[in-house]
Amino acid sequence: MQIKFLDVSYTYSPKTPYEFNALKDVNLDIKEGSFTGIVGKTGCGKSTLIQHLNGLLIPTSGEVNVDTYVLTNNKKRRTKKLKDLRKKVGVVFQFSENQLFEETILKDVMFGPLNFGAKAEDARKISIECLKKVGIPESYFEKSPFELSGGEKRRVAIAGILAMSPDVLVLDEPTAGLDPTGTKEIMNLFKTINEEGKTVIFVTHDMSLVLEYATNVIVMKDKEIVKEATPAELFIENQEEYNLETPQISLLAKALIDKGLKLDLTKVKDISSLVDEIVKGRAK
Amino acid sequence: MNLIEVKDLSFYYENEKYVLDKVSFVIESGKYYSIIGHNGSGKSTLAKLLMGLLVKKEGSISAFNLAYNRQNIEEIRSHIGIVFQNPDNQFIGSTVQDDIAFGLENRRVPHEEMSDIILKFTKEVGMSDYLEKEPEMLSGGQKQRVAIAGVLALNPDVIIFDEATSMLDPVGRKDIHDTIVKLREKNPNLTLISITHDIEEAFQSDEIIVLEHGKIFAKGKPEEILEKASDLKRIGLNVPFLYEVKEELSKRGIKVNEYKDIQRMVDEICK
Numbered sequence: 001m002q003i004k005f006l007d008v009s010y011t012y013s014p015k016t017p018y019e020f021n022a023l024k025d026v027n028l029d030i031k032e033g034s035f036t037g038i039v040g041k042t043g044c045g046k047s048t049l050i051q052h053l054n055g056l057l058i059p060t061s062g063e064v065n066v067d068t069y070v071l072t073n074n075k076k077r078r079t080k081k082l083k084d085l086r087k088k089v090g091v092v093f094q095f096s097e098n099q100l101f102e103e104t105i106l107k108d109v110m111f112g113p114l115n116f117g118a119k120a121e122d123a124r125k126i127s128i129e130c131l132k133k134v135g136i137p138e139s140y141f142e143k144s145p146f147e148l149s150g151g152e153k154r155r156v157a158i159a160g161i162l163a164m165s166p167d168v169l170v171l172d173e174p175t176a177g178l179d180p181t182g183t184k185e186i187m188n189l190f191k192t193i194n195e196e197g198k199t200v201i202f203v204t205h206d207m208s209l210v211l212e213y214a215t216n217v218i219v220m221k222d223k224e225i226v227k228e229a230t231p232a233e234l235f236i237e238n239q240e241e242y243n244l245e246t247p248q249i250s251l252l253a254k255a256l257i258d259k260g261l262k263l264d265l266t267k268v269k270d271i272s273s274l275v276d277e278i279v280k281g282r283a284k
Numbered sequence: 285m286n287l288i289e290v291k292d293l294s295f296y297y298e299n300e301k302y303v304l305d306k307v308s309f310v311i312e313s314g315k316y317y318s319i320i321g322h323n324g325s326g327k328s329t330l331a332k333l334l335m336g337l338l339v340k341k342e343g344s345i346s347a348f349n350l351a352y353n354r355q356n357i358e359e360i361r362s363h364i365g366i367v368f369q370n371p372d373n374q375f376i377g378s379t380v381q382d383d384i385a386f387g388l389e390n391r392r393v394p395h396e397e398m399s400d401i402i403l404k405f406t407k408e409v410g411m412s413d414y415l416e417k418e419p420e421m422l423s424g425g426q427k428q429r430v431a432i433a434g435v436l437a438l439n440p441d442v443i444i445f446d447e448a449t450s451m452l453d454p455v456g457r458k459d460i461h462d463t464i465v466k467l468r469e470k471n472p473n474l475t476l477i478s479i480t481h482d483i484e485e486a487f488q489s490d491e492i493i494v495l496e497h498g499k500i501f502a503k504g505k506p507e508e509i510l511e512k513a514s515d516l517k518r519i520g521l522n523v524p525f526l527y528e529v530k531e532e533l534s535k536r537g538i539k540v541n542e543y544k545d546i547q548r549m550v551d552e553i554c555k
Contacts, residue, residue: 042453149323179322179481181520205453245454248525255546259554271525275532278553282538 001067001088001167001199003030003053008062010048022048024223025062030201030216035194037210037231038203040220041243046203047094049220050170053201054089055082066168087116090166094173094203097153100145105136105156108145112164123163130159134189151182158186162193169193171202175209187213208247211235212270219244232266249274256281285313287442287475288334292343295329303329305498306343311442316468316476318486321495322520330495331446331479336361348441365435369447371427372419380406380422381415384434391438405433408470409463425456429463436467445478449485461485483522494521 005028012020023045030036038046051057052064055071058078064071066089069079079085093099102108106124109131113123131141134155140148145156154174161169171190175183183206191213194200204210210217211231219227219234219242226242227234235250253268261281268274288311295304304326311317321327332338333345336357348363350356368374377383384402393401406412409429419427428448435443445464449457465488467474480486487506494502494509496519502512509516513523513531522528526543533540533553542548 179520180522243455252526252529252546252550255550256553259550261554271528271532274529275536275538278533278538279536282553 001032002065003168003199004028004065005052006063006065008052008059008064010052010057011060014060022223023052023059026225028218028225028228030199032199033194033197034199035191035213035215036199036201037214037217038201038220039205039207039210039217039244044220045223046220047172050091050172050201050203053168053170054086054091056091083116087164088166089168089170090161090164091170092158092161092172092174094176096157096174097150099157100153100160103144104142105131105145105148106141108156109160109163112160116164126165127159127163130162131156133162134159135185151178154178155186158189166198168199168201171200173203173205175204175206183209207235207245208249211247211249211268230266232268236265253277286310287313288345288347290334290343290345293330293333293340293345294342295326295333295338296341303498304333307495307498307500308343309493309500309503311475311477313441313475314473315491316464316478316489317491317493318478318480318489319493319495320480320483320486320521321501322481325495326498327479327495328446331444334477335364335366335444335446362438363441365438365440365443367428367431367435367443367445367448369450371424371431371451374431375419375427378418379415380411380417380419380430383419383430384437387434387438401437402433405436406430408436408467409433423456424452425459428452428456428460432460432463432467440474442475442477445476445480447479447481450481457482457485461488464488484524487524487527 005026008023008026009021010023012022026049038049040046048057052059052071053066058071059073061073066085069085070077072078100108102111106127109127110123113126114120136152136155136159145153148156169190174186178186187209190200190202214231217229217231217234218225221242235246249268249270253263253265253274256278257263261278262284263277263281268277291308293304293307294302296302307330319327319330329338333340336352340352345352347360350360352360375383377386381402384405385398388398388401402415403412406415409432411426411429411433414422414426449460452460464476478485478489486492491504492506492509493500494516501519502509510523510527513527516523524543526546526549530540530543538553540549540552542552
């Protein structure tokens with residue numbers, strides 16, 4: 001599914017004393033099958049941007065195209081029924097552990113598919129499959145979601161979105177508050193989903209995750225997009241002007257290059273690929 | 285000198301499962317300690333016991349040669365400063381200086397001495413230009429630095445950081461790191477205990493205590509803890525980034541000794 005933003009601006013509560021402009025002339029092209037990271041300081045417009053992806057927000061001006069859906073203020077042009085769009089673009093919000101509500105974990109995950117008209121039996125089947133995928137053991141299925149730890153709740157919320165089999169998965173800070181093991185597991189899950197052909201879009205503050213997982217990165221600053229690049233390009237460049245943290249891997253790689261070692265920075269994604277490059281560099 | 289002594293300390297909540305199980309260690313004066321372990325390891329409970337917010341079930345705990353009990357607890361607490369996790373929950377005053385003055389007033393410090401004290405300690409944490417600022421105008425890292433200044437103003441012997449950086453963004457976290465480093469240079473007798481998730485931060489301290497399932501899994505200097513790096517990973521804890529690089533290099537036949545300083549490590553790799 002192709003996603004395009006054309007001159008999109010968004011203003012909250014227009015023409016009131018609370019008027020607040022949160023997006024300014026955003027142009028954007030997210031390619032099908034990409035693993036796209038969205039980064040930028042708190043308050044730069046990241047969350048507003050992603051709420052346009054499934055029509056929760058409609059641009060104040062400009063146009064968002066998702067596949068054949070048109071989201072615009074122009075009533076003649078805009079797609080009337082957005083329910084199908086919300087099935088195709090699944091959004092996992094920040095602190096998604098707070099959005100669980102059902103009596104049991106399995107029922108919670110089944111809610112989505114049932115809501116979109118799936119038969120109870122099919123909804124059950126796919127929900128079980130998705131819960132297993134996110135690493136929730138079968139013995140938990142009949143438990144109340146409120147008995148789970150924060151990290152487990154997060155996984156159940158993600159399973160709830162996956163159960164609707166979206167083509168595009170959007171995640172707002174999916175690893176915030178998870179420990180290193182939990183972070184790795186959940187990011188690897190998104191990687192698998194991406195490799196199955198789905199577009200994954202995630203918002204994060206953790207630049208090392210962007211470097212390791214993303215194929216593309218969008219940098220936002222003050223309501224605008226200031227940079228679109230591959231992670232390697234972004235972190236090779238001096239990105240301090242965007243106020244981002246440099247991943248430790250990139251810092252080390254750059255220091256090695258400054259010292260005269262020949263490394264291919266585009267190949268450096270994690271410790272093991274960095275070491276591969278060091279071995280090659282030393283052999284030269 | 286032993287400042288705090290913890291011996292066979294055990295604790296359980298209502299459901300009688302041991303959250304801390306016969307934990308023993310000593311805190312020496314003037315050293316910087318980190319207590320690490322993942323969620324549920326018992327480190328928050330241990331922190332609350334050290335602060336006197338919970339009462340032990342078994343074993344003993346004493347500070348400044350005073351046992352933790354009803355008679356001594358006020359005296360003990362007057363020597364301990366605490367910086368909590370959430371920057372917004374510990375900012376009480378309407379401005380930076382009011383916030384620090386609140387603690388001083390509680391200790392009945394005369395008004396005429398206050399402004400000098402406030403200036404001195406806000407300087408120490410680099411916040412002296414913000415005295416009139418309201419909390420809404422400060423970042424999370426700045427609020428935590430004000431909290432540190434407020435604690436320092438009460439002249440404690442020990443400061444406990446209870447996950448004081450875990451709600452901050454990377455910039456705020458570095459801010460607090462740098463403040464702690466400066467603090468140590470200026471106050472060599474001050475004892476610091478940091479309960480933390482941040483591995484890089486923990487490995488800057490003098491001693492590390494690793495908790496797992498309510499027991500002490502390991503304790504010692506960072507170098508000693510790193511000898512058990514594979515055990516740490518097994519229980520789901522990370523080791524510092526440069527150490528991980530060093531280990532990975534060694535697997536591929538490249539031996540380096542340095543893992544504390546990035547530039548020295550680079551020099552060694554490029555030798």
